[in-house]
Amino acid sequence: MSTIPEKTEQQTGPACESASLINSENGKLHKFNMDEILNCMHCGFCLPACPTYRQTGRESASPRGRIALMKGVAREQLPIDEEFENNMYLCLGCRACETACPAGVPYGSLLETARGVIEENKKSSQRPSWIRRIVFEKLFPYPKRIKALGTLLWAVQATGLQSLAAKTGLIKIFPRAMAEMQQASGKIASPFERKKRKRVMKAEKEKLFTVGLFTGCVMDILFYETNQATARLLTKAGCDVVFVENQACCGALHVHSGEMDLAVRLAKRNIEAFEQANVDWIVNNAGGCGAALKEYHHWFHGDPDWKERALAFVNKMRDANELLAELPSLTFGKPLPVRITYQDSCHLAHGQGIRNQPRELLKRIPGIEYAEMEQADSCCGSAGIYNLTHFDMSMRILDEKMENVKQTKAQIIATSNPGCLLQMKQGILRAGLQDQMEAVHVMDLLDRAMQSPHE
Amino acid sequence: MFSESKETGYISKEIKRELVSIVGAEWYLDSPNELYAYSYDATPIFQSMPNAVVMPGSVEEVAAVLKVANRHLIPVIPRGSGTNLAGGTIPIHGGIVMNMNRFNQIHEIDQQNLTATLGPGVVTADLHQAVEAVGLFYPPDPGSMRISTVGGNLAQCAGGMRGLKYGVTKDYILGVEYVLPSGEVLRSGGKNVKDVAGYDMTRLLVGSEGTLGVITEITVKLLPLPETKRTLAAYYKNLVDAARTVERIIASKIIPATIEFMDQATMKVVDDFAGLGLPTDMKAMLLIEQDGPEELVVRDIEKMAEIARREGAADVQIARNMEEGAKLLAARRAALSALSRIRPTTILEDATVPRSKLAEMVEEIERIAEKYQVQICTFGHAGDGNLHPTCMTDERNKEEIQRVEQAFDEIFRTALRLGGTITGEHGVGMAKLNYLDLQVGDGGIELMKRIKQAFDPNNIMNPGKLVPNHGRRRLVVKK
Structure with missing residues (x-):
């Protein structure tokens, strides 16, 4: 005893x-x-x-x-x-x-x-560090500033990121992290492309639902095209897709960094925005944001009114993989004869329990050979801003991950979260596999297979 | 002998310098958070701070650290993953926690001799995976096998679900390399199946709970991997029918690989975690597995299903395939931890009785829980009489904890009265220190003390565990 x-x-x-x-x-x-x-x-x-x-x-x-x-x-x-x-x-x-x-x-x-x-x-x-103040208080709560940042990043990319990062001194703060992340980040949409976005995209067949797309902050800049692809897939599956105005960052990064007050402000803003939009479902395609969005009701302890509104929001919240797997099957016009594996987004798998849906969707693509990866649901080391704040540990975890990736002999690693996607791209570069392998968001890959060869 | 004072493990600046020069600064931890993180293991309630944590990387480093500790009379607590359940790795007298998880190499799988030689820090399930990849089999499978190390299993003589047919850790340890507190590196046993050269030090070290020396290399015996296996689940409307089924299966001369028992409360929490859809309106279930050649497995499973039905099972189901069976067994392994969903503190014991007394023991546990008004769930390795009566309580409620202690006191005494043991597979550690003499007698304790003295004259190896320092201590609960 x-x-x-x-x-x-x-x-x-x-x-x-x-x-x-x-x-x-x-x-x-x-x-x-x-x-x-x-x-x-x-x-x-x-x-x-x-x-x-x-x-x-x-x-x-x-x-x-x-x-x-x-x-x-x-x-x-x-x-x-x-x-x-x-x-x-x-x-x-x-x-x-x-x-x-x-x-x-x-x-x-x-x-x-x-x-x-x-x-x-x-x-x-003590006063919080200036980086925290800028990122959490001055940037993420303001969608317009995020868009402005997007334009800036686009300009930077168009003119040469490396030199600007060097000029602004940013390179001194996150020297290795910045250098490596720059190599991995994809093409950023221009302000002209973003202006062309229609507020509502109509269902391509008989309409089943109206869906509000949660575009996310970083997602909509670095992965604008993935949002567009998600919307196209939803329209093909019978949904009207609304790009809801006045939505803001989900607040996940804030909660994970102990900034609860700011997170609650963002949550309220999103809840209001989607209440006004009056949609059947709210859909997002970033596993990290999705887990936070589905936990909004836990953020309002001691505030029953807001808790109830949060719960209504949460009940409508679906990951894109989750909803697409339930909707009538998409018909793919284009076989993709590739070997493919899937890296779970931690907050999609462990946070939301969504593991089968993305795999099922991928397996529906004609011509695909699916290879399951060992420890696919183990973190890739991206983890929000972890790969900036803990670069060395992040890379150790990534290198361990890449050993498992290599075993699959896949040509494509699909993921369901922007952070994981950037990290996997970086992993491919670090492992020297850029000629044999590509990292793609599940939505982009499905969208690719939707388009007929001549499109 | 150590007093109860905190000073026993004190490490001066000079001693720290010596230790750092041996293992390197990276592998010497003594900041408050690090020490706190090694102040507990998987045993509830017990907690005590070490003075330092070292993570040696070679047998030479182990020997050098032990020499320093022995010279300065600093306790040394060898530790694997800290999953033991008897307080075996709690640094109760402070000192140095020696974390062995850098010894995590499998040096050799010898397919000619059917042995594997490995470091003590290899995780048990990793050993399983490595040997099964070449068609071999290491049977011991404690519930924590995905976390625990083989070194830890050896030190505690861990059991597991396959103990019924295959025995426990001690039946698979052929040889060890170990270091005495003096720093002397010794070997015992090896790859020989037969070896009677002198006292069997290998057997003595198995289950010695880190009180004699530090294990640095292990040679284990392997078996050919069984061709196939099949799993059967039988559900009962009362506990005693389940227990009687176990007795009848053994008496009919079938030895299955596994017979596990779970009562209703355990079934419920396990189902919450694993989502298997168990019929949680039943009072008890048995999980039976047989392995071996296909025809034999099929024949035994059918026979056992028949016995279960005859003894009153309300439902008997045979798993469709090996995956389904593996899922059921994995869920059973999580039973202890899943039970902590019910109340904050779960205290688990492992009183074991001869198999013919199983039904009687199950009834006694129910009676005792009622008598002391405590909530006790029972699951366990029914096939080898090894039960895990587990008490759901709250360590903050001192009055209730006292009743829990009284209930377990009676359970241990009952087990002994039925010809059983106070601990089947968890070890004595600190948790059962007060009961050892009831089982082995004063003479037995004296002899154990003298053995300990021969290995460790300064009593630096995991002091306060297994062998009582003083006379029999009274049961003490702090108010």
């Missing part, structure tokens, strides 16, 4: 922990849910699923370790300091551990809380 030994008494914490909120010494509330933390019974089933644990072999770089550290902070046995911050941010947030966890511990939300606690603590003691 597990007796409680003398020595551990002081370490097992106060006898009367409240179930949900813990008071800290300066009177501020830590928002850790102790029941959720204690639900982790440290069996370690998450360890082999965790990319950073696999790379380092260190307990503190595993989900079980991070939850233990959160417990330490919640019980005030550990301070909220730089070491704790580094450990919480070394996590990719891929949530593969949630799939592996028999106890059903909501790791993703625990991590968001931990990062929230860290940022809260920093705000009271």
Whole structure:
């Protein structure tokens, strides 16, 4: 029987922990849910699923370790300091551990809380870094600024990105990361192309639904064409597609970085925009955004009105793969005689439980030879802005991933998230496979196969 | 002998410098977060901070670290993935956690001698995969096999679901390389099937829970991979019918690879996790697997299905294929962790009885849970009499925890009365330290102490585990 030994008494914490909120010494509330933390019974089933644990072999770089550290902070046995911050941010947030966890511990939300606690603590003691301020407060909340950035990036690409990055000094901040990401990023749509976008695209056959496309912020700049392809596929499957005005960034990056207030502002804006659009479904094609969009109702604790509106939004939310797999089968005009594999988007697979749909859709393309990859649902290391903030770890994880990719001997790696797509493109370059292999978004690939040869 | 004071593991600046010079700065951890992350294992409630964590990369480094620790009387706690369930890797007296997961190479799979030689840090399931790729088989399969290391399995003598037919870890360890606290590197056993040269140190080290020395290389015995396997699930309206089915199967001279037992609450949580669609209105289920040549497997499975029906199974289903069977078994492996969905703290034990006493033990556990008003779910390796009565509780509720302790106390005593053991496969560690003498007697404890003394005169190897330092300690629950 597990007796409680003398020595551990002081370490097992106060006898009367409240179930949900813990008071800290300066009177501020830590928002850790102790029941959720204690639900982790440290069996370690998450360890082999965790990319950073696999790379380092260190307990503190595993989900079980991070939850233990959160417990330490919640019980005030550990301070909220730089070491704790580094450990919480070394996590990719891929949530593969949630799939592996028999106890059903909501790791993703625990991590968001931990990062929230860290940022809260920093705000009271110091000014946030200028990069955080610009990115989270000045850029993402404003769709127009994002579009302006898109135009700037297009101009930069047209005139030579490398030289501009060097001139602006950006290259000094993320030297290797920038250089490598530049090589991988695709062609950015010009402002003239974007202007040509129709507000509504009509269903090409009998109309079944009206769908509002959630275009995303970065997605609509770096992958404008993928959004267009998604819309075309939906129209061919019998949907009117509306490009809803006034939508903003989904807020996922903010939540993952502990910026809950800003995230809530963005969520409200999106909920309002799509309420006004009055659509049957809201569809997006970025797994990372989709997971956040489907969790909006968890962002409004203590605000029942907004929680209800959020829930209505969430109930309409579908990933493009998810909806297309349910709609009447698309007819493909063009066989694609290629060997293909699929890299799961973590937040699509672990966050939303969508694994079969993209694979089914791909297998419907005539001529395709599908090869399943080992550990396809293990993170590629992109993880939002992780590949900028933790470039070295990200590349170690990517290189491990590319070993599995190579085994498949595929000519195409399909993915369902812009971050993964960029990362896989970079992986192909790093592995020197650019002559044999291409990374493509599932929607672009399906769209390619829709077009008849002479189109 | 160590006192209970925290000072036992103190590492001065000079000692730290010595240790860093041995393993390198990258493999020496002592920041607050890192130490905290090695203050627990998979055992509930126990927690204690080490003073340092080292991750040696070679046998020379292990020997050098041990010499330093031995000179300064610093406890050393060898550790694999930290999945043990008896508090075996909790640094209860502080000191150095020696993480062995860099020893993760399979050096050789010898197809002529049917052996594999590997580092102790190899993950058990990785060994399975490697040997099965060449048509060979390493049977021990503890529930944590995808995480646990072979070194950890050896130190705890881990069991698993195939124990019924194939035995446990001790039946597959042919040889070891190990390091004594003095730094001396020794070998015992090897690839020989027969070897009676002196005392069997290999067997002694298996299950020694890191209290004698550090294992640095392991040679295991392999079998030919069975041709095929088939899985059967039988569902019951009461627990005792299920237990009696197990007794009848064994008595009819069939030895299946696996007979697993789950009660209703366990079935429910496992189904929540794995989504198998189990009939959760049933009170108990048996999961039976047989492996071997096709005709034999089919014959045995049909016979066992017949026995299950005769003993009152409400439904008997044979898995359509190996994948379906594997899914059922994988779900069963997750039972313990899945049970923590019910309450925050799950305390699991592994009292084991002779198979003929299984039904009686199951009834006793139900009675004891009722008596102390605690929630106990039972699952386990019914085929070898190894049950896992698991108590769902909340470590924050001290009064309830006290009742839980009393219930387990009675369960252990009942197991012993029925000719069983206090621990079938998890080990003594700290969790069962107070009960060891009930089973082995004072004479047995004294002899174990003298063996420990011979290997580790300064008592630096995982102190406070397996062998009680003082007389029998009273059951203590802090108020």
